Amino acid sequence: MTPDELADLAHLRRARDMIDRDYALPLDVPTIAAKALMSPAHFSRKFKEAYGETPYSYLMTRRIERAAALLRSGMSVTDACMSVGATSLGSFSSRFTEIMGETPSSYGARKHTAIEAMPPCFAKGTTRPARVSRT
Known part of the structure; x- marks a missing residue:
């Protein structure tokens, strides 16, 4: 795994942790993607690839x-x-x-x-x- 891929996983984990913690807040994909330092489309693709389902x-x-x-x-x-x-x-x-x-x-x-x-x-x-x- 490349250093960039490891960094992406760390950002995705941070975003997933935010969902787990702040689930009751009005969250949307652009807000969550910002936490992962990614564009919404790129974040959605990477999240689904890593966790098997879309962020939403x-x-x-x-x-x-x-x-x-x-x-x-x-x-x-x-x-x-x-x-x-x-x-x-x-x-x-x-x-x-x-x-x-x-x-x-x-x-x-x-x-x-x-x-x-x-x-x-x-x-x-x-x-x-x-x-x-x-x-």
Whole structure:
């Protein structure tokens, strides 16, 4: 790996860390790309190459992950949506269903006793969202 490629990875990691930390803020690709010191188009290509999904998709997956935790704690769907930085309840619900395989209201309504009994480090890995493929 060349020094330039290593530098790009460090910048991409910094941008990904910003998404993980500031997911509830109004982030967009140009803002995140600036953190990586890259143009938005170049950043999007490099991010997808490094992490397997686009920056926006990664951001939304993080938001859904955090929203799922809030729903498990008893928060309403609307409050969870707004708490994670989503601006449209309809878009949030659609994306949640796409990623988690069920609607936010049904996810929040069902029991999560197995997850609650797990140590947090296991629960985080177990509840990490993965896109449900549509066939």
